[in-house]
Amino acid sequence: MSNPDELLRIEGIRKTFPGVVALDSVDFDLRRGEVHVLLGENGAGKSTLIKMLSGAFTPDSGRILAGGQEVRIQGAQDAERLGIATIYQEFNLVPDLTVAENIFLGRQPRRFGVIDRKRMEAEAAVLLERVGVRVSPRARVRELGIARLQMVEIAKALSLDARVLIMDEPTAVLTSEEVEKLFSIVRTLREDGVGVVFITHHLEEIAALGDRVTVVRDGRSVGQVPASTPEEELVRLMVGRSIEQQYPRERAETGPALLTVEGLTRDGVFHDVSFEVRAGEVVGVAGLVGAGRTEVVRAVFGADPYDRGTVTVDGTGVRRHDVGAAMAAGIGLVPEDRKGQGLVLDASVEENLGLVTLRSATRAGLVDLKGQHTAAERIARQLGVRMAGLGQHVRTLSGGNQQKVVIGKWLLADTRVLILDEPTRGIDVGAKVEIYRLVNELTAAGAAVLMISSDLPEVLGMSDRVLVMAQGRIAGELPAGEATQDAVMALAVGAPGAPSDPSPSPTSPTSQTGTEASRGH
Ligand SMILES: Nc1ncnc2c1ncn2[C@@H]1O[C@H](COP(=O)(O)OP(=O)(O)OP(=O)(O)O)[C@@H](O)[C@H]1O
Ligand SMILES: [Mg+2]
Structure with missing residues (x-):
């Protein structure tokens, strides 16, 4: 029998998409009462890995064990039955529903067969209070800013009383105050024996919150280290080299306003x-x-x-x-909300990169498609966009690579x-x-x-x-x-x-x- 504290174990998981090996071979395990950090570059496979645990994807090969037993997680219900709750990197809320409706989506409390709104809103209020966000349970999700959306997602996950809580970059859009609040919630959950999988690009959060770290590189787990590992060492494991200068600003000669x-x-x-x-x-x-x-x-x-x-x-x-x-x-603007304002998700990387340039080119009456292609290729390479090719739909890029495309679009636009x-x-x-x-x-x-x-x-x-x-x-x-x-x-x-x-x-x-x-x- 395996370690009684072991909640989950992943062995040699592989997952491919047409033209992409997202996960080659990953090993991972999660224990009761720990925060296990997944660390890796944009496109390394972190989100894909956790989607195998939440039932969003099924692996091509490899095994998942829960409490020592091999399991198949083929949908959200399977995950829920195993006590796994997930907060995704992309928000999963329904914009036109209220905050309370979103939190209890599909499991609204009922009375005499009809949804008991009062109870639902009261319970939502308690959860929102717990995560410390001031928002009405009746507010429409559409009206919320990105930080509050994230807090609602967290409230929703907490409402599931899960044994395993997966958080994919929950702090990316939070203020330092909200991060502190989130950390204290996570610490309490950990004391209660919950196992937490935590993904972040903020290295300082690892020592602050984590217990163990699994490093993923190019779809493979390349190491497991304690969360107290120095940041430089974590960087080296993650990108395969050290980074000399984090902020390489070279001042230019300034001209007029x-x-x-x-x-x-x-x-x-x-x-x-x-x-x-x-x-x-x-x-x-x-x-x-x-x-x-x-x-x-x-x-x-x-x-x-x-x-x-x-x-x-x-x-x-x-x-x-x-x-x-x-x-x-x-003037160009790279907005803070890339999904909402920066990208056409069902268009290709090349089309997205060309969005701004194309506009000015058509205005001038000529479209230099070949020039566009070359320019798109250059900028994608410079930014290190990880993709199957310029034709890949932006929707299927990893979160960080989508952000690179938004930036690249404006860099290309003169x-x-x-x-x-x-x-x-x-x-x-x-x-x-x-x-x-x-x-x-x-x-x-x-x-x-x-x-x-x-x-x-x-x-x-x-x-x-x-x-x-x-x-x-x-x-x-x-x-x-x-x-x-x-x-x-x-x-x-x-x-x-x-x-x-x-x-x-x-x-x-x-x-x-x-x-x-x-x-x-
Ligand atoms: N549905 C899909 N179709 C095709 N490729 C996909 C799909 N989902 C993910 N991928 C690819 O799998 C790889 C891993 O992506 P994943 O989202 O797991 O990265 P990540 O480690 O979470 O990165 P980030 O830090 O940027 O969020 C990427 O190359 C991505 O383009
Ligand atoms: Mg991701």
């Missing part, structure tokens, strides 16, 4: 926002929950309206609330003012460095880059100048040399002398979408 934003105001959301980004410059934007960073850049890009102020590129005004005008002026909103979310440590190198190339060629990030070390490491937003206003600006974690945080929390906030509380629906706290590492 390319993007000038003056007095931008959207009543109740952001106020009197003024700044400029020069040619050759990377300007970082830091801030806390509800600071209004995403809202401002969406307005600059024309995706949302504003009430007062101006946006100018290279001296020419850009029409308000008009994405076409912003793009024609050379963007002069590139706005990046949480660009490296879900990107592995090695690929991050490649993205930073491309940012260097862009600025060396005279482009202006505005980068929002909740990853404070990233903002500090890659920006030439840092703007700090608080409560819908620019609270201050720091040159790279003076931008320390403490200096940024002091401004972000509204140090003495910071302008007071006339806007409604930061819990208003608009300010929730994508306003994450800065995450200290």
